[in-house]
Amino acid sequence: DGASMSREKFYITTAIAYPNGKPHIGHAYELIATDALARFQRLDGKDVFFLTGTDEHGIKMLQTARKEGIAVRDLADRNAAEFQRMAEALNASNDDFIRTSQPHHYESSQAIWKAMAAKGDIYKGGYAGWYSVRDEAYYGEEETEVRVDGVRYGPQGTPVEWVEEESYFFRLSDYQDRLLAFYEQHPNFVGPSERRNEVVSFVRSGLKDLSISRTTFDWGIPVPDDEKHVMYVWVDALTNYITAAGYPDTGSPRWHYWPADVHVIGKDITRFHAIYWPAFLMSAGIELPKRVFSHGFVFNRGEKMSKSVGNVIDPFALVSHYGLDQVRYFLLREVPFGQDGNYSHEAIVNRTNADLANDLGNLAQRSLSMIAKNVGGVVPARGEFADADRAILDQASAALATARKAMSEQAIHQALAAIFAVVAEANRYFAGQEPWALKKTDPARMETVLYTTAETVRRVALLCQPYIPQSAAKLLDLLAVPEDARGFDRVADEHALVPGAALPAPEPVFPRYVEPAPAA
Ligand code: ME8
Numbered sequence: 001d002g003a004s005m006s007r008e009k010f011y012i013t014t015a016i017a018y019p020n021g022k023p024h025i026g027h028a029y030e031l032i033a034t035d036a037l038a039r040f041q042r043l044d045g046k047d048v049f050f051l052t053g054t055d056e057h058g059i060k061m062l063q064t065a066r067k068e069g070i071a072v073r074d075l076a077d078r079n080a081a082e083f084q085r086m087a088e089a090l091n092a093s094n095d096d097f098i099r100t101s102q103p104h105h106y107e108s109s110q111a112i113w114k115a116m117a118a119k120g121d122i123y124k125g126g127y128a129g130w131y132s133v134r135d136e137a138y139y140g141e142e143e144t145e146v147r148v149d150g151v152r153y154g155p156q157g158t159p160v161e162w163v164e165e166e167s168y169f170f171r172l173s174d175y176q177d178r179l180l181a182f183y184e185q186h187p188n189f190v191g192p193s194e195r196r197n198e199v200v201s202f203v204r205s206g207l208k209d210l211s212i213s214r215t216t217f218d219w220g221i222p223v224p225d226d227e228k229h230v231m232y233v234w235v236d237a238l239t240n241y242i243t244a245a246g247y248p249d250t251g252s253p254r255w256h257y258w259p260a261d262v263h264v265i266g267k268d269i270t271r272f273h274a275i276y277w278p279a280f281l282m283s284a285g286i287e288l289p290k291r292v293f294s295h296g297f298v299f300n301r302g303e304k305m306s307k308s309v310g311n312v313i314d315p316f317a318l319v320s321h322y323g324l325d326q327v328r329y330f331l332l333r334e335v336p337f338g339q340d341g342n343y344s345h346e347a348i349v350n351r352t353n354a355d356l357a358n359d360l361g362n363l364a365q366r367s368l369s370m371i372a373k374n375v376g377g378v379v380p381a382r383g384e385f386a387d388a389d390r391a392i393l394d395q396a397s398a399a400l401a402t403a404r405k406a407m408s409e410q411a412i413h414q415a416l417a418a419i420f421a422v423v424a425e426a427n428r429y430f431a432g433q434e435p436w437a438l439k440k441t442d443p444a445r446m447e448t449v450l451y452t453t454a455e456t457v458r459r460v461a462l463l464c465q466p467y468i469p470q471s472a473a474k475l476l477d478l479l480a481v482p483e484d485a486r487g488f489d490r491v492a493d494e495h496a497l498v499p500g501a502a503l504p505a506p507e508p509v510f511p512r513y514v515e516p517a518p519a520a
Contacts, residue, residue, distance in 0.1 A: 019078075019079030028086060051097075052097055105239070149440055190296070238280065251254060259287040264293050322352060
């Protein structure tokens with residue numbers, strides 16, 4: 001539509017997960033973070049397209065289905081439904097959910113293959129080398145090692161097996177110089193910088209042509225004009241990002257979203273997104289994404305989660321135990337985005353009680369209940385602002401600019417730190433102004449202090465929407481802010497609360513986490 005065409009577009013994606021099992025906390029983490037980034041840009045006025053989905057082909061899916069004694073399509077259907085259910089449970093605002101088993105995706109993957117072939121970048125040969133089924137990745141022998149258990153492992157610590165078969169190859173080696181020049185010209189293409197450095201040094205060390213088809217199984221997208229081969233799962237997986245934007249129909253109403261503004265992924269799949277994907281796109285003559293951001297891993301008390309250790313955390317259980325916004329806030333605040341982080345009960349309880357219940361919850365509850373009791377449940381009158389009033393309101397407005405800069409670099413934790421610094425300062429302001437004492441000595445000044453506090457809460461609640469959307473909405477409801485007045489343009493002074501406007505009865509928004517009583 002005309003309105004969306006005139007706004008700046010913003011296309012953001014998560015990785016698409018393998019539905020060979022149920023979603024785990026790593027998947028939840030990536031989706032929540034990407035959701036916060038997408039919501040931020042939407043609230044900031046952009047025309048956002050946010051994509052997530054499932055990566056359903058490949059030998060890993062097939063092996064899991066065999067182990068479970070079910071058809072691979074049934075495995076994909078069953079678990080893709082779990083990933084969709086997780087997106088709902090996490091309140092993800094994705095605009096689409098792509099499944100690579102969808103017919104349109106076959107068309108799209110075959111189209112990019114043909115474009116690469118037409119460029120002369122695909123040839124038939126024989127592959128002999130190491131393959132990790134768990135990573136769905138080919139590794140050079142020098143990247144592998146035999147450990148004391150006699151098993152050979154790849155660089156991510158997963159076992160590799162020897163593969164020898166006829167295969168199509170992509171002339172990746174031809175792209176080494178073009179990729180290096182591209183990284184040079186676009187220093188922000190890969191973030192954070194540690195990941196960028198790894199990518200650049202891997203490409204500098206020399207690229208070999210990449211095997212891009214398999215013949216020993218058929219759970220994949222057929223290679224055009226050679227039905228004996230299916231595409232290597234990563235060729236089809238990466239293509240999801242353009243399929244969803246309408247490819248190969250570049251006249252599609254969604255094609256204006258391409259190139260993606262940012263692909264949010266975990267650090268283990270940086271090589272695919274920062275090397276293979278741009279090379280495929282260069283070959284096919286398609287514009288490159290603007291940025292790839294690799295987040296860290298979430299561990300359970302420092303240990304890698306695995307089914308065999310039995311410490312895998314179920315995101316559904318986590319949300320029902322602690323509350324959705326509590327989980328979202330914890331993950332986004334506690335772990336600097338881009339670094340590894342830890343999950344622990346103590347840490348989530350501490351964030352829930354200290355930041356949400358005590359700091360933000362009490363600020364809202366104390367000011368709004370004083371307003372209900374002493375000002376008759378309407379927005380208080382505002383007298384002349386004192387310096388202290390002006391200062392806290394200005395700090396709240398300035399947090400938008402800080403958050404905007406941080407979010408544009410995926411520094412989600414920094415945006416939250418700036419917003420919660422306002423909350424901490426507002427609590428000091430409220431305590432220092434002692435509105436309960438002013439009630440007798442200077443009731444007009446009391447109203448101005450309560451007004452200033454409520455207006456600060458409004459600004460903070462607006463800014464909190466990307467991270468804790470349900471709770472922020474409740475706070476804005478308590479301030480009677482209409483739903484169409486919740487964009488970031490409303491943070492400004494001219495949209496401040498209007499004295500005399502009726503407010504609903506206050507109620508607490510952030511419950512404290514209380515340890516369940518031990519069973520008797
Ligand atoms: O890699 N902490 O799928 P996947 C944080 N299908 N992130 C984690 C994590 C953890 N403990 N474990 C996994 C794939 N992830 C491919 C992607 S994209 C075209 C194809 C992240 O289900 C992981 O890094 O193994 C990846 O970004 C995402 O979850 C899906 O992982």
